[in-house]
Amino acid sequence: MTNVQFLHGLKTIGGNIMAVTTATSRVICDFGLTGPAIAPDQIDQAIASHDLPALPEIFHGEADAFAHEAIFISHLHLDHTGALPLIKSDIPVYVSQKTYDLYQVLLANGMAQPFSVQLHVLPFNQPLAIGDLSVTGLPSDHDVVGAMALLISDGLHTFGYSGDVRWHGPHPERVAKWVQVFKQRQLDLLMLEGTSFSFPDEADDQPHPARTEHEIAATLKAIAAANQTDLIAITLYARNVDRMIRFDQILRDANRTMVWEIPYARVIHTFAPDLPLTVLRETDDHQPLPNHWQVVGLAALQAAPERFVLQNDFRHLEWLALFNQVTYLHSNGEPLGDYNPRYKQLQDFLTTHHFHFERLAASGHAKQEDLVKIAQMVAAQCTIPWHSFHPELEAQAIEAAHAKTHVYLPQLNEKLLF
């Protein structure tokens, strides 16, 4: 008998953790937190208050009933990885190759918290046996490099796990492919994220559909062409490597030089080693730089601001005060929004200096209609919406579309038997 258990994150954005279990084997998908970090001495309390999944044996390094078990991480976001640093057991943790590479470069540059776990690579499209279960990672599209969907099978039943996904990103073919694979495998269960169903009140005052990576790239191109006076500054998200590479290329074509802070450049270099990046001298980390990189200082940018675009981490916001005119593009970098007190600091700074602010953001999560489309196309026996503040709205939308699937909203720690 196989069971699927929902251990965390049924009605939150992220923190979703599920386990597929047989008599001898256990596969756990994702291991995130939704709240603040938890100290090791608060583990039992956090399990009791449901802030951590009820897996004390993993947190305390105690023996359990499973001869074979592993954790699979769909992508490198805190809401999918935040509990990893609390693991005490030697349970192997699998990620995609790109997630592994991203983690290593972020760690080396002080941009990620370390996990002291047994981290392994799960190559895409190759089933890995965990006792009598098997797990396959399928490349997907999200706003972090290396994201994957997961397919788990016990030989008789098949369970699909969407991870976080969007169908309006730069790689829609990846999503189309795993949706097709899920459909062909005639899933017993599809666990489907539902982030875009989280904010029903806001949906009404957003007449414009979510912007795509393609659209924001085109907007950047237009801004760079139209603006012949300002320094353009951009705050970017270092884990959205596709976007960083695309922006660098667009600006190169527009005869503006993108100037990267060195830690961000090292992330890009991991995935695009041939790109001849230009980096900012003031962010020197005293490690050797690739020969084909250029180094410029802020003084060069001050001399000809219209020739450059500066990637600006919030920690270095003050550097922008060196310039008379700045167009500040907010492209999903930190601070992300109002909920972060630093966002007001950013806005105050820009207002004080009379700098122009423009949002250049695209969501990492599928639009509502795309989530419904995924549920319809996969047509699993049962679809479970989660990773949303309102999974019931996603459930209603799937039902309203007459998708050939039964929609179910499980309870915390509920076990579905197969």
Ligand SMILES: [Zn+2]
């Ligand atoms: Zn998430």
Ligand SMILES: [Zn+2]
């Ligand atoms: Zn995510």
